[in-house]
Amino acid sequence: MQMPVYHIPALLEECMEGLDIKPDGVYVDVTFGGGGHSREILNRIGSKGHLYSFDQDEDAQSNAINDERFTFVYSNFRYLKNFMLYHQVEAVDGVLADLGVSFHHFDDSQRGFSFRFDAPLDMRMNKRSSMTAADVLAVYSEEQLSQIFYLYGELRNARRIASAIVAKRSVAPIMTTGNLLEIVTPFINRKQEKKELAQLFQALRIEVNHEMDSLKTMLKQAVELLKPGGRLVVITYHSLEDRIVKNFIKTGNVEGNVEKDFFGRVETPLRLVNNKVIVPSDEEIMRNPRSRSAKLRIAEKGGE
Ligand SMILES: C[S@@+](CC[C@H](N)C(=O)[O-])C[C@H]1O[C@@H](n2cnc3c(N)ncnc32)[C@H](O)[C@@H]1O
Incomplete structure (x- = not known):
């Protein structure tokens, strides 16, 4: 191979x-x-x-x-x-x-940088740092999440996505890219699904890595x-x-x-x-x- x-x-x-x-x-x-x-x-x-x-x-x-x-x-x-x-x-x-x-980050199926693979929501470039993408989704307020999606991902639907995440995380923790996709897909414009998902993942990655x-x-x-x-x-x-x-x-x-x-x-x-x-x-x-x-x-x- x-x-x-x-x-x-x-x-x-x-x-x-x-x-x-x-x-x-x-x-x-x-x-x-x-x-x-x-x-x-x-x-x-x-x-x-x-x-x-x-x-x-x-x-x-x-x-x-x-x-x-x-x-x-x-x-x-x-x-x-x-x-x-x-x-x-x-x-x-x-x-x-x-x-x-x-x-390498996007193509590694285990590090959570890409929505192409079902993987733990990690996204840390530095594997020694403490906060992962799953942590961000678990502890940030709705307002903080919305700001990240808007500022770093330029997503027009930032508020609705943040609100859906906060509602769902009280039911079950969001641990994998698959969990996240299930929650956000209804708020993503089908015609530009890949683009918007890439923007969402980019926003999280920027926050995780400061x-x-x-x-x-x-x-x-x-x-x-x-x-x-x-x-x-x-x-x-x-x-x-x-x-x-x-x-x-x-x-x-x-x-x-x-x-x-x-x-x-x-x-x-x-x-x-x-x-x-x-x-x-x-x-x-x-x-x-x-x-x-x-x-x-x-x-x-x-x-x-
Ligand atoms: C776009 S790639 C650079 C590719 C490189 N120019 C090449 O020709 O292969 C960015 C690289 O910078 C590293 N990186 C990003 N932010 C960093 C930071 N704050 N400190 C150190 N390395 C960082 C990433 O881990 C990644 O390997």
Whole structure:
């Protein structure tokens, strides 16, 4: 039997151009996954360059690259700065983030990321963390669930779905993807069933893994870590994530507050490199349909 691919990297060439790789540079890939982007960075740096790659999923560790210019960091990227200091690195030339989950997560029938398989409602990228999707469904209030489905899943039916979950969980705990599907299917638009279920599962996954918080924390630290002229390259896969990155690049803070100097000029540590967001070509989408929603933003740290 053929092993499923761990992941196919999105916008590979565009990311490399965005990083503007220097042979002696020090780079960080904060989302290692199958290592597609990391391998390409290693192909482009020389013997004095170095790459540190983070992943919080222990499965990704099995893809670690045997190369003396490579260091795998098994951690959430919210601890980016601490781990770099631990490795005695105070400044880097580029940080790459390819957010979200890998194909491996969706294709693993046991981890609950996909509605294609009946599995325990887990959805933790980091198997050491305590809260699973089943826990979220068991303890969050109706209002909290509704907010998650609306904000992270953009589901118009968020309130009705949350209300059905709260009604049913008092009868029996919601432990599996099958239990959840049974409850929510009546509220899903048949004509776009797959899309809406994917949005619902995405919303839960984002909450379970505190993805928005980690992203904001990482962005702040990435800017502090970048050398003047260093590059921040980020691929997002849904609108809320993209908005956070876009505002951060524009204003230099995750709140999106525009700060101006005495002359009314916007003060921000970053300069946008691509004015227009970069998306996969039709050819890439044909080859790799899961890259469809990828959006790439590139910024450069000022002061050089
Ligand atoms: C879209 S995949 C990256 C794929 C990778 N670029 C490649 O070419 O194979 C995202 C990866 O980042 C990891 N990840 C997501 N959020 C993370 C976080 N906060 N800290 C560390 N790793 C994270 C996931 O476990 C997953 O392996």
